[in-house]
Amino acid sequence: MYKVPCFYHPESLAIGQCARCGQPICATCSTMTTSYITRIPRRLCRVCLALSEAKTIAIIIGTFVPFVLMASIGWVFFVISPIVGWIYLLTVPVISAIGAIFYYRGKIREIKAT
Protein backbone atom coordinates (compact mmCIF):
# COMPACT_ATOMS: atom_id res chain seq x y z
CA MET A 1 0.00 0.00 0.00
CA TYR A 2 0.79 3.65 -0.20
CA LYS A 3 2.66 4.84 2.91
CA VAL A 4 3.10 8.48 1.98
CA PRO A 5 1.40 11.32 3.86
CA CYS A 6 -1.04 13.57 2.10
CA PHE A 7 0.54 16.70 0.63
CA TYR A 8 -2.17 18.85 2.25
CA HIS A 9 -2.66 16.85 5.44
CA PRO A 10 0.61 15.46 6.78
CA GLU A 11 -1.38 13.61 9.47
CA SER A 12 -3.32 11.43 7.04
CA LEU A 13 -2.05 8.84 4.58
CA ALA A 14 -2.30 9.39 0.88
CA ILE A 15 -4.51 7.04 -1.13
CA GLY A 16 -3.03 8.01 -4.45
CA GLN A 17 -1.41 10.65 -6.54
CA CYS A 18 -2.87 13.66 -8.29
CA ALA A 19 -2.93 13.02 -12.03
CA ARG A 20 -1.92 16.59 -12.75
CA CYS A 21 0.69 17.68 -10.20
CA GLY A 22 1.71 14.23 -8.96
CA GLN A 23 1.37 15.10 -5.27
CA PRO A 24 0.30 12.32 -2.90
CA ILE A 25 -3.21 13.04 -1.65
CA CYS A 26 -5.63 11.58 0.89
CA ALA A 27 -9.29 10.62 0.34
CA THR A 28 -10.55 14.03 1.51
CA CYS A 29 -8.37 15.86 -0.97
CA SER A 30 -8.88 13.68 -4.01
CA THR A 31 -11.73 13.91 -6.47
CA MET A 32 -12.23 11.59 -9.38
CA THR A 33 -13.02 13.49 -12.53
CA THR A 34 -13.53 12.35 -16.07
CA SER A 35 -11.67 14.25 -18.72
CA TYR A 36 -13.96 15.83 -21.31
CA ILE A 37 -11.59 14.91 -24.09
CA THR A 38 -10.18 11.50 -23.24
CA ARG A 39 -13.14 10.28 -21.08
CA ILE A 40 -10.58 8.62 -18.79
CA PRO A 41 -11.33 9.04 -15.08
CA ARG A 42 -8.46 10.58 -13.15
CA ARG A 43 -7.73 11.56 -9.59
CA LEU A 44 -7.15 15.26 -8.94
CA CYS A 45 -6.13 17.16 -5.83
CA ARG A 46 -8.36 20.08 -4.83
CA VAL A 47 -5.94 22.67 -6.17
CA CYS A 48 -5.74 21.00 -9.58
CA LEU A 49 -9.50 20.45 -9.58
CA ALA A 50 -10.11 24.13 -8.86
CA LEU A 51 -7.57 25.04 -11.53
CA SER A 52 -9.17 22.80 -14.14
CA GLU A 53 -12.61 24.25 -13.28
CA ALA A 54 -11.22 27.78 -13.58
CA LYS A 55 -9.69 26.82 -16.93
CA THR A 56 -13.01 25.47 -18.22
CA ILE A 57 -14.79 28.70 -17.19
CA ALA A 58 -12.00 30.80 -18.72
CA ILE A 59 -12.37 28.89 -22.00
CA ILE A 60 -16.14 29.51 -21.93
CA ILE A 61 -15.56 33.24 -21.30
CA GLY A 62 -13.00 33.35 -24.12
CA THR A 63 -15.01 31.48 -26.74
CA PHE A 64 -18.70 31.13 -25.97
CA VAL A 65 -19.27 34.68 -24.67
CA PRO A 66 -17.85 36.47 -27.75
CA PHE A 67 -19.70 34.03 -30.01
CA VAL A 68 -23.01 34.80 -28.30
CA LEU A 69 -22.28 38.54 -28.30
CA MET A 70 -21.48 38.48 -32.00
CA ALA A 71 -24.34 36.21 -32.97
CA SER A 72 -26.94 38.13 -30.96
CA ILE A 73 -26.19 41.85 -31.27
CA GLY A 74 -23.29 41.86 -33.74
CA TRP A 75 -25.57 42.78 -36.65
CA VAL A 76 -26.66 45.99 -34.87
CA PHE A 77 -23.16 47.39 -35.30
CA PHE A 78 -23.13 46.46 -38.98
CA VAL A 79 -26.41 48.32 -39.38
CA ILE A 80 -24.83 51.40 -37.79
CA SER A 81 -21.79 51.15 -40.03
CA PRO A 82 -19.76 48.28 -41.54
CA ILE A 83 -16.62 49.80 -40.01
CA VAL A 84 -18.17 49.84 -36.54
CA GLY A 85 -19.36 46.29 -37.22
CA TRP A 86 -15.86 45.10 -38.07
CA ILE A 87 -14.35 46.89 -35.09
CA TYR A 88 -16.92 45.15 -32.91
CA LEU A 89 -16.20 41.80 -34.57
CA LEU A 90 -12.47 42.19 -33.98
CA THR A 91 -12.51 43.68 -30.50
CA VAL A 92 -15.08 41.42 -28.82
CA PRO A 93 -12.92 38.26 -29.07
CA VAL A 94 -9.85 40.20 -27.91
CA ILE A 95 -11.67 41.73 -24.93
CA SER A 96 -13.18 38.33 -24.08
CA ALA A 97 -9.77 36.67 -24.28
CA ILE A 98 -8.27 39.32 -22.00
CA GLY A 99 -11.23 38.89 -19.64
CA ALA A 100 -10.70 35.13 -19.63
CA ILE A 101 -6.99 35.52 -18.86
CA PHE A 102 -7.73 37.95 -16.02
CA TYR A 103 -10.37 35.63 -14.62
CA TYR A 104 -8.00 32.66 -14.75
CA ARG A 105 -5.13 34.60 -13.20
CA GLY A 106 -7.38 35.88 -10.42
CA LYS A 107 -8.57 32.35 -9.74
CA ILE A 108 -5.03 30.99 -9.58
CA ARG A 109 -4.14 33.68 -7.04
CA GLU A 110 -7.30 32.85 -5.06
CA ILE A 111 -6.59 29.09 -5.11
CA LYS A 112 -2.95 29.54 -4.08
CA ALA A 113 -3.95 31.84 -1.22
CA THR A 114 -6.16 29.17 0.37
Ligand SMILES: [Zn+2]
Ligand atom coordinates in the same frame (compact mmCIF):
# COMPACT_ATOMS: atom_id res chain seq x y z
ZN1 LIG B 1 -2.80 18.26 -8.16
Ligand SMILES: [Zn+2]
Ligand atom coordinates in the same frame (compact mmCIF):
# COMPACT_ATOMS: atom_id res chain seq x y z
ZN1 LIG C 1 -5.48 15.47 2.33
